Amino acid sequence: MRYFDFHTHAFTDQIAKRAISGVADTSGIIPATDGTLKGLRDIMEENGIYRAMLAAYCYQTFSAAYYQQLGV
Numbered sequence: 886m887r888y889f890d891f892h893t894h895a896f897t898d899q900i901a902k903r904a905i906s907g908v909a910d911t912s913g914i915i916p917a918t919d920g921t922l923k924g925l926r927d928i929m930e931e932n933g934i935y936r937a938m939l940a941a942y943c944y945q946t947f948s949a950a951y952y953q954q955l956g957v
Contacts, residue, residue: 887935895925
């Protein structure tokens with residue numbers, strides 16, 4: 886069976902630490918990743934997740950080209 890995570894977050898390496906801290910502070914939930922695309926891909930692989938959809942939390946930071954290259 887293939888699993889699809891339909892709500893994930895990933896940020897550019899430059900802002901991931903700050904952004905994931907903000908998500909944690911706002912939600913009160915301990916993040917499962919470090920907020921980077923690599924962190925997302927690693928946790929997906931560890932848990933058998935085939936695909937993921939990024940939820941645009943900080944959408945102004947990313948260009949359409951960035952989303953296209955993610956391929957998650």
